[in-house]
Amino acid sequence: MSERIQSLINDLASGDMSALGELYDILSGRVFNYALTITKNREMAEDATQDVFLQINAQAARLARISGQTAYIMVMTRHHAYNLLERASRAEPLPDEAPELTVAPPRYDRLLFEEAFARLPASQRETVWLHLICGFTHKEVAKMHDAPLVTVKWRYGRAIKRLREYFIQSGYQPAKKEENSYGSP
DSSP states (O other): OHHHHHHHHHHHHTTOTHHHHHHHHHHHHHHHHHHHHHHOOHHHHHHHHHHHHHHHHHTHHHHHTSSOHHHHHHHHHHHHHHHHHHHHHHSOOOOSOOOOOOOOOOOHHHHHHHHHHHTSOHHHHHHHIIIIISOOOHHHHHHHHTOOHHHHHHHHHHHHHHHHHHHHHHTOOOOOOOOOTTSOO
16 A cells, blocks of 8 residues: 555656545545544544645655655644644634534444543544554554654553443443354354
């Protein structure tokens, strides 16, 4: 996958704009979800995603010369997301006149996970997201956060322990897999 990303960034640096579209198709989900993990706001995550891909387009030549482009893009995402949060904290609050949206209720276990995940400190939430969802190694996460490897491993372990404790306290029992007629899963 990283070879394909490298190739697309090289193509983009050479002026092939179709490479940006394909790069977006490959990475936009990761970028958006990471930004959403940080901001906890769908609109901010969408804005951060757009900003990241605008920056990728503007800096394609520079990005083509570095190694670990995916990790670098995730660092860009982190910076954009935190910048949006900072700007929002300085903005005046909007009146509560927005129309109410009707959305189908999510499943119970998803709500429980989102609540548990939201209770984690930001550094632990980001570490879990980057490692479990995005698939980065602890060493890569440490490099992205400019933190010692032992710190990243501690954050990850502590986050998993907190999540487990939260689920136990809530009495959550995951649905059991149905067994087939032979008694095996």
